[in-house]
Amino acid sequence: MLVAQKNERPTANLNGMTQFADLTMVQRPAATTERAPGRAVPAKGGGAHGFFEVTEDVSELTKADFLQPGRRTPVYARFSSVAGALGSADTVRDPRGFAVRFGTRQGNYDLAGNSTPVFFIRDPRKVLDFIRSRNRQGDTSGNDMRWDFWTSTPESAHQVTILMTDRGIPWAWANMNGYAGRTYLWENPSGVKFWVKYHWKTEQGVVTFTDAEARAMVAEDPDFHLRGLRASIARGEDPVWRLETQVMPFEAAADYRVNPFDLTKVWPHADFPPVTVGRMVLNRNPENRVAPATLEPASTAPAIGPGWQVGEIVRAAHAKHRADDPFAQPGALYRDVLTEPDRVHLVTNIANHLRDGVQPDVLTRALAFWSDVDAQLGARVAKAMTDSGRRRPLSLRTTLR
Incomplete structure (x- = not known):
């Protein structure tokens, strides 16, 4: 009634x-x-309208109508913080939400993701603990609860490593990549199925803040990203992303060396090279500045789906494959992908983050955590903490005391 x-x-x-x-x-x-709406994740964000245009022929991989050659589909993209509340600053160290709504002829297809190719957890039962570890507490605004959760959750090592690089703070939403993260199922006109991962590659180039620059911008303009996207489009400088996919033959998932459905792992490009699909252009600012769009990840398009169970292959992210090790991929990232200047920044960023309210027992676990990623990295972080005497980085809070 x-x-x-x-x-x-x-x-x-x-x-x-x-x-x-x-x-x-x-x-x-x-x-x-x-829950207070202003604290719900991802509360703070903004976006723009535009279009997605298919530039390559992937019709042998999918029969989805909006992915056929030459098709142009209206889109709305929303970018956001993950941990920050509605009034938080844009330039804090945090993954960014990267979600796209395709207005297809068959209805909305909502593709949710982040600015990183992996996430902190693979087990959905840990979601609530993860969210609570990132909420501000009544007695501190430091990072103790985050490091307590991360060091108790080895599967988070890959995401935390990426987060602590300079890519953890993009210069602008237009200067970051986007990744759907999850593994999706495509079906072609002949009924052949493939597993795919989506990657949005910025054509503006990846540009990031240093830790010091980001801290300064927090005070100067807490809405730097939100303001920047709107101003860029208003000037006619429309941001563009190239959509690439990695495609895995359906049968290969069962015995691939890492679990292809594990959200904390990537598929090496050497095994599954990126396949270009098209490009997204954002060219119109929303007229309604008050309420950003709400996207629904369960809203999919025909011939595309999560494919929870197809025949004998079950999308079980927790199932271990022969090369599954939570520290293997972040270790390879540190040793084989990052340049030496990147490694120096990584160590500095980790040390600065650990100085912000992390208690001694959690700090001990954090140093062991980084040693598990890479022995040299662990030693460098420990040295950085010792050399600094665990002084807090200069900030408004310390100068006002």
């Missing part, structure tokens, strides 16, 4: 008890215990 006026109550008789058939009455008190 719905009641037209919120102050009216259906009762059993003139002065009787309120009936629980009044849905308005039942639901309104629940609002006092729900």
Whole structure:
């Protein structure tokens, strides 16, 4: 039963008890215990309208209508912080949400992702613990709870390593890549199935803040990313991303060396080279500046899906494959991908992050955590912490004391 006026109550008789058939009455008190919208992830964000155009022929891989050669589809892209509340600064160290809504002829296809190719967890049962570890606490704004969770969750090592590089703070939303992260299922016109991963590659080039630059920008303009996207489009400098996919034959998933459905792992490009599909151009700012779009990851397009179970292959991210090791890929990233200047920045960024409120017992675990990623990296982080005497980096909080 719905009641037209919120102050009216259906009762059993003139002065009787309120009936629980009044849905308005039942639901309104629940609002006092729900999560504050400003703290829900990812609360702070913005976006723009544009189009996606298929530039290559991938019709042998998928029969999805909007991915056929030459097709142009309207899109809305939303970028956001992950941990930050609605009033947080844009240039803090954090993954960025990267979500795209395709307005296909068959309905909306919402593709949610992040600015990093992996995530902190692969087990959905840990989501609530992860979110709580990133919320600000009443007695501190430091990083103790984050490091407590990360060091208790080895699978987070890959994401934390990427986050602590300079890519953890992009210069602008237009200067970062996007990754759907999850593994999706494509089907071609002949009924042949493939596993795919989506990558949005910025054509503006990847540009990042240093840790010091980002801290300064927090004070100068906390809405730097939000303002920058809108201003760029208003000037006619429309940002562009190239959509690439990695394609795995359906049968290869069962015995591939790492679990292809594990959100904390990447597929090496040597095994599955990127295949270009098309490009996304954002060229129109939203007229409504108040409420950003809400996307639904369960909204998919025909011939594309998560494919939770297809025949004997089950999308089980927790199942171990022969080369699954939570520290193997982050270790390879440190040794084989990062340049020496990148490694120096990584060590500095880790040390600065650890100085911000991390307690001694958690710090001990953090040093062991980085040694597990790479012995040299662990030693360099320990030396950086010793050399600094665990002084907090200069900030507004310390100067006002």
